[in-house]
Amino acid sequence: MNNFDFYNPTHIVFGQDRFAELDTLIPADAKVMITYGGESAKKYGTVDKAREALKGREIVEFGGIEPNPHFETLAKAADIAKAENIDFLLAVGGGSVMDGTKFIALAAKDDSGKYQNILFNGFEPVPATEALPLGCIATLPATGSEMNMAGVITYNEQKYPFMSPLTFPKFSVLDPDLTKTLPKEQIANGVADAFIHVIEQYLTQPVNAKVQDRIGEGVLKTLIEDGPVTYADNDDLDARKNFMWSATTALCGSIGAGVPQDWSTHMIGHEMTASFGIAHGRTLAIILPNVLRERKDKKHAKLVQYAERVWDITEGTDDEKINQAINKTEAFFNDLDIFTNLTHYGIDDEGIDRIVNNMEKMGLTALSETGDLTLDIVRKILVATK
Ligand code: NZQ
Numbered sequence: 404m405n406n407f408d409f410y411n412p413t414h415i416v417f418g419q420d421r422f423a424e425l426d427t428l429i430p431a432d433a434k435v436m437i438t439y440g441g442e443s444a445k446k447y448g449t450v451d452k453a454r455e456a457l458k459g460r461e462i463v464e465f466g467g468i469e470p471n472p473h474f475e476t477l478a479k480a481a482d483i484a485k486a487e488n489i490d491f492l493l494a495v496g497g498g499s500v501m502d503g504t505k506f507i508a509l510a511a512k513d514d515s516g517k518y519q520n521i522l523f524n525g526f527e528p529v530p531a532t533e534a535l536p537l538g539c540i541a542t543l544p545a546t547g548s549e550m551n552m553a554g555v556i557t558y559n560e561q562k563y564p565f566m567s568p569l570t571f572p573k574f575s576v577l578d579p580d581l582t583k584t585l586p587k588e589q590i591a592n593g594v595a596d597a598f599i600h601v602i603e604q605y606l607t608q609p610v611n612a613k614v615q616d617r618i619g620e621g622v623l624k625t626l627i628e629d630g631p632v633t634y635a636d637n638d639d640l641d642a643r644k645n646f647m648w649s650a651t652t653a654l655c656g657s658i659g660a661g662v663p664q665d666w667s668t669h670m671i672g673h674e675m676t677a678s679f680g681i682a683h684g685r686t687l688a689i690i691l692p693n694v695l696r697e698r699k700d701k702k703h704a705k706l707v708q709y710a711e712r713v714w715d716i717t718e719g720t721d722d723e724k725i726n727q728a729i730n731k732t733e734a735f736f737n738d739l740d741i742f743t744n745l746t747h748y749g750i751d752d753e754g755i756d757r758i759v760n761n762m763e764k765m766g767l768t769a770l771s772e773t774g775d776l777t778l779d780i781v782r783k784i785l786v787a788t789k
């Protein structure tokens with residue numbers, strides 16, 4: 404196992420009917436900005452429930468944060484937060500609203516006049532010293548944003564990740580009931596996103612990190628069991644709870660501590676979202692099977708472990724186990740009605756060129772845990788996914 408730091412200060416408030424506790428989670432004298440997306444948080448009454456729990460505090464609402472949230476929208480919110488002297492941000496929504504609110508938290512304390520600087524640090528922390536405190540009411544299990552310090556923002560039609568220890572939510576309320584209004588395809592996207600968060604931290608090279616591996620395998624097995632149940636049955640609360648906690652656990656830092664990580668599928672997926680508007684989790688499910696097929700040799704030992712421990716494949720040669728495990732992974736996504744070929748999404752040879760060219764512009768030319776996944780290989784993966 405490699406050396407690591409693990410720091411995660413987010414207080415998780417998990418379960419049904421815990422809204423009233425918001426009153427104890429946000430200071431009584433705070434002026435609060437509630438942020439939300441297009442309509443779901445208003446339409447289903449979540450914003451109103453939060454307002455009710457926070458009675459007595461001054462509240463400003465900022466709605467309209469888009470999926471794959473846009474820089475311009477968030478800059479506007481940050482300007483309002485400054486003008487209104489907001490003390491606390493409360494995000495009500497999915498990954499886009501939570502990520503967007505992390506950006507607002509940093510921008511509201513940034514007097515440089517260039518909020519763009521928050522976005523241009525790659526995987527290095529944003530060099531900021533202050534941020535507004537924020538809390539989340541998570542309504543979509545998928546990204547893990549509710550318990551991590553990262554965000555992804557769309558700027559000039561490109562997706563930029565950023566991270567800062569200052570943007571760990573102070574708390575996140577995870578109420579499985581809030582996810583019952585999700586359209587089915589968002590459940591499928593969420594299962595795929597959480598699954599692939601584990602894969603990108605787990606399916607690399609072995610470093611004998613037993614705890615990280617076994618947490619990862621536990622999350623993957625839970626998603627395989629309870630993802631399809633949640634997808635099919637809106638009323639299975641046990642499955643929904645397990646799905647929700649799987650998504651949070653997948654990207655709260657414990658699986659990725661002290662192990663090599665490979666975010667290739669995410670980097671290719673981000674370009675597919677930026678260029679073609681395909682939802683985040685879906686892009687990953689489309690790409691992952693052929694990333695694994697292409698990187699079979701590099702990931703050999705972990706792929707055998709994945710086949711045996713996650714898919715319970717014990718018969719056959721190592722290669723047969725690996726092939727079966729990758730095919731089962733793809734079938735798992737297909738059973739959630741996610742098509743895993745580019746043609747289905749209208750992406751042709753020209754589309755592949757566009758993805759590869761944009762990745763080059765973004766400097767994404769040496770991906771993977773070994774830094775040798777070049778754009779030629781990205782193209783090969785995309786062509787195999789046609
Ligand atoms: O805008 P509203 O009306 O709220 O509708 C949203 C949106 O259309 C809807 N929705 C959310 N909760 C709902 C609901 N509809 C009904 N009932 C509910 N309870 O779902 C749609 C998608 O929401 P969005 O937040 O965009 O989806 P998701 O949670 O998948 O977030 C995706 C974003 O997170 C980023 C992605 O790049 C993308 O921008 N990621 C963030 C990460 C992180 N912070 O660590 C890691 C991820 O890999 C990912 O990159």
Ligand code: ZN
Nearest residue numbers: 546596600683
């Ligand atoms: Zn993701």
